[in-house]
Amino acid sequence: MSNVTITATTATGGSSVHADFVAGPGITALFGPSGAGKSVTLATIAGLLRPVTGTVTIEGTVVADAAAGIHMRTQERRLGMVFQDAALLSHRSPLDNVALAVRGGAGGRERREVARSWLERVQAGHLAHAPTAALSGGERQRVALARALAGDPRLLLLDEPFSALDHHTRVALRQLVLDIVADQDIAALLVTHDVDDILALATSVVVFEPGRTEGTYAVNARDVPALLRDMRVTPHGDPGP
């Protein structure tokens, strides 16, 4: 079963990105050099950008079809999103940040209860009323993850969620993401520059070259050396020449 299928070209300010891959259950990494179009691809799947050609399908629903003029609004795609630097609302408490992402007709009290349980799930229950601007990088990412999950998404879009964190925090948050994706039985797309992220989390990896996807590879321990050779990278390093 495929959770996301994208065959689409998106134009952004003079350049364009062509993405062509199928992502199944579990975590699919999007890997490649900066500016290759990984974040643009996430934005296209989220509906924040409209593809100029092609289609995007999420769990069997066509959410974008340029030729047919279909464009499901971002609000209706039921996604959860996390950025590199959390991007929390600094004028709201961590609890409010999560509560604002709870979907449906739930009242304020009910939203807060759902939000609190998600904060506890990401081991951030004690931060519910902390000053948002004073949170550490790891704390912010936990709150951002709770916010992404609070809307009961069918797909998580994670745009370099660990890259601003120190090693220790990164390892802890990787495990948290892995556990949550398994528990909730949802799919996730993970944009990353870090081969360790891929090895620790991903079941498959979509490799980007500038402006397009190059191919999709399964990630398992046996294939790792070949995978890294295919990606022209060395472990713990950036893409080679």
Added chain:
Amino acid sequence: MDDWFPLLLSLRVATMATLVATTLGIALAYLLAKGRFRGRGLLEAIITLPIVLPPTVLGFYLLTLLGVNSGIGRAWERVFGGPLVFTETAAVIAASISALPFVVRTARAAIEGVDSRLEALARVAGHSEWHVARLVTLPLARRGLAAGVALGFARALGDFGATIMVAGNIPGQTQTLPIAVYDATQAGDYGTAHVGSLILAAIAIVVLLAISQFADRRI
């Protein structure tokens, strides 16, 4: 200065004009910052016009638009039983139009300065555009919006040219403090002119200090 009417009238007119310019101005700023429509550049130019036009020209156009022979002027007279021009309401309209571009330009910059990813996240979470504006964009732009409102108030309080054209210089009715200063100077009453000028300058300085407070404070 023994007649306080011009100061009280000025404060009343500027307050009303600030309310009008704030409501209209923030809506227009949002439209200009977020909207992609034909004629956006023209709309922006028209809103900015009061900054660059001589105030007398602005006042002349308002007089033409709102005067007793205009459609609006006649409609007003039918409903309210008297002409619109040369009233306190006309002074409010003149001050509102003068203040509007200052509110719009400051508010627009503040709205455009909001991190677009925060707005994107709110959309991803299912919020309508109206909710995104109310929960994310406007609260995060609040300092710039406050600065725009303060600037608009200062501009409304200080308007002279447009106000005298469209509301006239009727002591006890439409003579605002800037106009009273002009009148006193013409009459050689420098004492009154000094007091009025000092009051206007003091209010302007307080407002400008408040604006720099909005800009400096970080939360």
